[in-house]
Amino acid sequence: MKNPRRSTRWFTLRTLLPAIGLSLAALLEGCVPVFPGPPGMGMVVRAGPPPPRIELVAPRPYAGAIWVPGHWSWVGRWQWYGGHWARPPHPRSRWVPGYWEHRGRGWLYHRGYWHP
Incomplete structure (x- = not known):
């Protein structure tokens, strides 16, 4: 007679191992090594960002508003942050986009900033 405990354990392992393997493969597929960049620069990623998206710019919502274009950011995967209108800190300020x-062997992100 078969031991019921052993057959249950075998069934559990037989069903869980492929699921664990697929989960690990899915997690590791998108892995791109990331390491800190120079101070004030941002991060360095081994794989370059996708091409910038073409954005439809809505009409200026108020006088003095400046368009801040969207950009790609690495958050464990490439994430697009859409552009938006912003109020500059000073009337003569202009936005210098990040790039x-x-x-x-990697890609360094330079953050955008307001130029006086």
């Missing part, structure tokens, strides 16, 4: 620079 990705290919440097060495």
